[in-house]
Amino acid sequence: MKSFVIADPQKCIGCTTCMAACSDVHKKEGLQSHPRLTVVRHKDATAPVMCRHCEDAPCATVCPVAAITKHEDRISLNETQCVGCTLCSVACPFGAIAFDGSRPVAMANSYDTYIPSTPRSSNPSTSNPVVFGQDILAWEPGVKSIAVKCDLCNFREQGPACVEMCPTQAIMLVDEEKAARSRQNKREDAASVSQNISMEQ
Template sequence: MAKIYLDPERCIGCRSCEVACEREHGHPRISVGIVGDLAAVPVYCHQCDTSPCTAVCYTGSLRLDGDMVAFDQDLCTRCGLCVVACPFGAIELRSMIQRCDLCIEKETPICVMTCPAEALRLGDVDVVSRSTRRRAAGALAARLVRI
């Protein structure tokens, strides 16, 4: 399954992904957090393999559907457990739960298509190598440690 990956060294903090997502969905399902002067960090659903949000959802409104976390707003009671459980802070509680669905109706998520620095990329878990993911995580950690 394809997932969104971030190359933190490329993110310029322009928030193009956020604006494009808001245009597409009426509310941004990705946000760019600015940490100090040094790091812009897009916050989005990582479609976790062991998704804590689905584990705490007692109504089944958030559930694993194959390799993707699916959401059924009709079953959602807005209890907020998923918001607390998400390790990435990617779920918001508004009039209904807001979270990334990878623009399921499109071939490529709008945030990935819009990113001018190509910091957000769509890739298959099996194709994106472990070393690539570790390098990106290390680069992000190094930027955050300097703050």
């Protein structure tokens, strides 16, 4: 079973602390600063959209350069290997993969200070801003558009930053142990209900 993070919309208050925490820890690691999850609102409920690290992983299946690979408990993305084709984003059933302009990790780590990402930039051929209508696209040499996907903060011993920093504990990490415990609780609840019905009859 793959591990993944999931949010309870009844506890989520839409504060976007999870997005800020995700962005901060990845930026410090030399990875893209774009958050790996996005808080969305539907009617009166809010919850972050995030990668579920699917067992069949359609994103990994369609990646033409094997930048997305399956591991024992997660689906990982190699930012340096990504070519920005967007196929993974199209294939993702949860809409959990975005694209942002940033330095690949190997290049980002070659600088003393992290250089923030440049949204929607994919052409490193010029460093001068190019104006299209009302949008100003600031091209930066060495920057390309690459995928942004949850990695469960695999570089942190504490686990995903979004889980740790959520003020209402709306986000939790689901792994094999928690899934097994949940299945057992459901079986016990079902058995209890069945027993009560039998006693009433």
